[in-house]
Amino acid sequence: MIKKLVYIKADQNVKVSREKVYLQDVFKIITQDSTIKDKLNLLLIYDFSNKNTRRAVISILEVIQIIQGFDPTVEIVSLGENDIVLELVEAKKSNAFLIGIKVLFVSLICFFGTAFTLMAFHNDINIVGLLENIYNLFGIAYQGGVGPLELGYSIGLGVGIIVFYNHIGKRRITKDPTPLEVEMRIYENDVNKTLIENATREGLETDVP
Numbered sequence: 001m002i003k004k005l006v007y008i009k010a011d012q013n014v015k016v017s018r019e020k021v022y023l024q025d026v027f028k029i030i031t032q033d034s035t036i037k038d039k040l041n042l043l044l045i046y047d048f049s050n051k052n053t054r055r056a057v058i059s060i061l062e063v064i065q066i067i068q069g070f071d072p073t074v075e076i077v078s079l080g081e082n083d084i085v086l087e088l089v090e091a092k093k094s095n096a097f098l099i100g101i102k103v104l105f106v107s108l109i110c111f112f113g114t115a116f117t118l119m120a121f122h123n124d125i126n127i128v129g130l131l132e133n134i135y136n137l138f139g140i141a142y143q144g145g146v147g148p149l150e151l152g153y154s155i156g157l158g159v160g161i162i163v164f165y166n167h168i169g170k171r172r173i174t175k176d177p178t179p180l181e182v183e184m185r186i187y188e189n190d191v192n193k194t195l196i197e198n199a200t201r202e203g204l205e206t207d208v209p
Helices: 034-041 060-070 096-125 127-137 148-165 179-201
Strands: 004-009 013-016 020-022 028-030 044-047 055-059 074-078 083-088
Touching: 004 034, 028 034, 034 060, 044 055, 044 060, 055 060, 055 179, 060 074, 083 179, 096 127, 127 148, 148 179
Parallel strands: 004 074, 013 083
Antiparallel strands: 004 028, 020 044, 055 083
């Protein structure tokens, strides 16, 4: 029997917009036989309609078993994750006004929250006294108000924040991911690992017997 080689790859977390999940919704498929690929694309691998959850964990072994049950001549090579988290999401129409309100609300929280944090930090380290000591080191009588050190510190603080977050408006300074993006990816990976481990321990993962 001649085996038909099929390569499949899936990310750790996949969002789907319909209850019936087909192979093409989750996996990238590469094979020299286009007919086999077309058939595999429409192969049902999970159904949310009879489940009470909008999130599921499916094992690659279960997917391979489904494929080989459909066509025993197919040899599967998986290049992706061993366990995949499926999330059923609803396609919602965007509301420009509501989105604008959310952006404004988050912006205000970030602005005033950051301002309060900076003020609390400066109060803790006594920034006024620190700058006064620096003036005294150079023999300059500290008069209060805005001087060259205060101005330079303020400009440096703003530039430092821009460089740290690697953004000026919508433009990136470099192609490197920002610290916030890195932390979000780490958080996302930790969440996916926890979901997979919990599903495995609780026997909720869709896997082969």
